[in-house]
Amino acid sequence: MSYKIKLDIFEGPFDLLVYLIENARMSVYDIHVSEITNQYIKYIEDMKALDVNLATEFMVLAAALIEIKSKMLLPRMKADGEGLLEEDPRTELVQRILEYKRFKSAAELLELQEEQSLRIFEKPKEDLAPYTREADEYLNLDLNQFVKVFHLFLEKKKRLEEIKKNYSRVERQKISVESRVEYIRNLFRFKGKKKLNFRELLTPESNRYEVVLTFVSMLEMIRQKAVVARQNVNFGEIYLSLNEKDKNSGKGKPEEGEIVS
Amino acid sequence: MTSKKTIKSAFESMLFVWGEPLDVKIAAEIFNMNWKDAYDYFKELQAEYEQEGRGILIREIDKSFQFCTNMENSEYIERLCTPVKEKRLSQSALEVLAIVAYKQPVTKGEIESIRGIKCDRVIEGLMKKDLIAEVGRSTGIGRPILYGTTPVFLKNFGFKDLKDLPDIDDIGSVVREEEEPDGLDLQQISIDFIKT
Amino acid sequence: MTSKKTIKSAFESMLFVWGEPLDVKIAAEIFNMNWKDAYDYFKELQAEYEQEGRGILIREIDKSFQFCTNMENSEYIERLCTPVKEKRLSQSALEVLAIVAYKQPVTKGEIESIRGIKCDRVIEGLMKKDLIAEVGRSTGIGRPILYGTTPVFLKNFGFKDLKDLPDIDDIGSVVREEEEPDGLDLQQISIDFIKT
DSSP, X not given: OOOOOOGGGSSSHHHHHXXXXXXXXXOGGGOOHHHHHHHHHHHHHHHHHTTOOOOHHHHHXXXXXXXXXXXXXXXXXXXXXXXXXXXXTTHHHHHHHHHHHHHHHHHHHHXXXXXXXXXXXXXXXXXXXXXXXXXXXXXXXXXXXXXXXXXXXXXXXXXXXXXXXXXXXXXXXXXXXXXXXXXXXXXXXXXXXXXXXXXXXXXXXXXXXXXXXHHHHHHHHHHXXXXXXXXXXXXXXXXXXXXXXXXXXXXXXHHHHHHXX | OOOHHHHHHHHHHHHXXXXXXXXXXXXXXXHTOOHHHHHHHHHHHHHHHHHTTOSEEEEEETTEEEEEEOGGGHHHHHHHHSOEEEEEOOHHXXXXXXXXXXXXXXXXXXXXXXXXXXXHHXXXXXXXXXXXXXXXXXXXXXXXXXXXEOHHHHHHHXXXXXXXXXXXXXXXXXXXXXXXXXXXXXXXXXXXXHHO | OOOHHHHHHHHHHHHHHHOSOEEHHHHHHHTTOOHHHHHHHHHHHHHHHHHTTOSEEEEEETXXXXXXXXXXXXXXXXXXXXXXXXXXXOHHHHHHHHHHHHHXXXXXXXXXXXXXXXXXXXXXXXXXXTSEEEEEEOSSTTXXXXXXXXXXXXXXXXXXXXXXXXXXXXXXXXXHHHSOTTOHHHHHHHHHHHHO
């Protein structure tokens, strides 16, 4: 028999093997390994003679077939004669052939589907430009995420609180704007003056924090119209004078009345 | 002889694939039929689509026919074609939003003292997205702005009103602890100083 | 409330303009309706077109719908114009595609072990055609890439979804029944012989 074919029409060694088995009208479940192996090897040799570039996988299967063929020659009875059959050396090969055949059939089926689908036509998208507007931005807000994030945050915070509780806070005592305003009011009273230099509001020990705090407090008092400030030159002295007209007009705090009167 | 039904079905397919107005002459040639018959078939098809109030119609332009969409649906097509950009809130934005939601009305200082970090940019971002808004001014020193959530916030989360907000255990205690006087508020100020 | 008729008409317009398969989710969002209702409307439309034996039909692909021509009219369409046809897949490509379709997610190694031959080039080709895609990595040694089919595969082969694939265990018998005894397959091969 001479095969005038190119090997590349076979999709792989299994494809060739399946072809040979079917061509020989053999059952996959009862392959005459010796016969098939001879045919298979003959095939490959013919190909080599024709200078066909053979994929190594074809040789791998050839080797596997030869191995199965040799195993078939060995008695499959156990040496002790208990009659237990060793596994048929062809089993794995049969499984693989069957699996390959299943997918080969599936491929044929896909081919049919493809053929039908090629007879169905779509139309391209219309020109959407007349319909397109500016992109709508929308916010993806997920309530669960919202609550989860906040829970995490609260937990973190609570843990921090726990840690803080175990340590006593060592901090410079700081004064609030309110108490500083109060202090400045009292200063006016103690010194019995209507006018004070900004420097006089500070002590020589005042640090930067206190300077800033005093300044902010002064601004707050100006806003409340409790004092009037004057600065004759840039970076010059600031003079503060109690605002005589501040007659409980602003916040209506009783202390304010006291100072003024 | 090809049946009328087959021809009309084929005309539909041809109109669909062709896209552009299809000349009756071309269609007639394909079926080897006379022009008038082909024209009548197209008119029948056109009438069918119109009667059934379909979303696609057949229009006649200079002895050619073409599928087109029903004008009445242009609004929906517009919505279909409008691209949508999805945005998500960042972790910090969600945190600030939660604080505002649960503590409103609230000042920036309070938010910052709870989170222990500056929030100007985040607050700005949430305002831009219309999720929070200025709702007034505190009577405290400096009369700081008070923030609250907006109807957009409720809508986005699907709340009917603020009472719909899920209960968060311990939220009160955690937030309150931080409010104690002598506290973080001043620390916050000192942080600001260092920065500048 | 928008009437059912209006919605179905709008869906038709949208399908027509869109051309590509239109995701039911997108259509549902436009009408603020739930997914299932939108899906049912599409199915109703699909049935209407089918019953009337129209030249255009609606096909379902992966939870999307698309207008397409009736297969029976392909002859006339081809007479009208020469549609750009995608090239048919080679035998080996079909085999690999079948393995991926039925065994997905699947590694290259598994495909090669079934076919008994290397498949790199074929896989590459199928990826380029967007019929298969990387869908993840196996937890096995070397964490090999896993392949699966794409929506393009469903569309090109006319499957609604993966469940639409014929049962593989029945395939063998079905195909065998269709073959004439002593088989066309062999004849086919011998024809090939002469060709080469």
